[in-house]
Amino acid sequence: MALSAQGTVIVHRDARLVFASTYFCDLVGVRIETVAGKSLLDFVAPEDKDKTVGMCKTSEPSSCRVRLIRIDGTEVSARIEIDSKYNGTSVVAKISAA
Secondary structure (H helix, E strand, O other): OOOOOOEEEEEEOOOEEEEEOHHHHHHHOOOHHHOOOOEHHHHEOHHHHHHHHHHHHOOOOEEEEEEEEOOOOOEEEEEEEEEEEEOOOEEEEEEEEO
């Protein structure tokens, strides 16, 4: 049985990153100390931004595939799963390469 790597981000309702794991930072090619306060949308392909925003605003568990844009401009296919709220205004999302 293979284990899949997964990262965690905490995203405010407005898609601003409150927390990002090392896995997520490695996936998009940024240093962990530079990611707080940036928008998750900074790393999402334009055609996937609307569904990502919708997921950040939902209170229901949901998941979707998106294309993330790495800092070097390359794309990586990823799956975002939202399964819980954090502090009432943010969601906890699990992100893995798809």
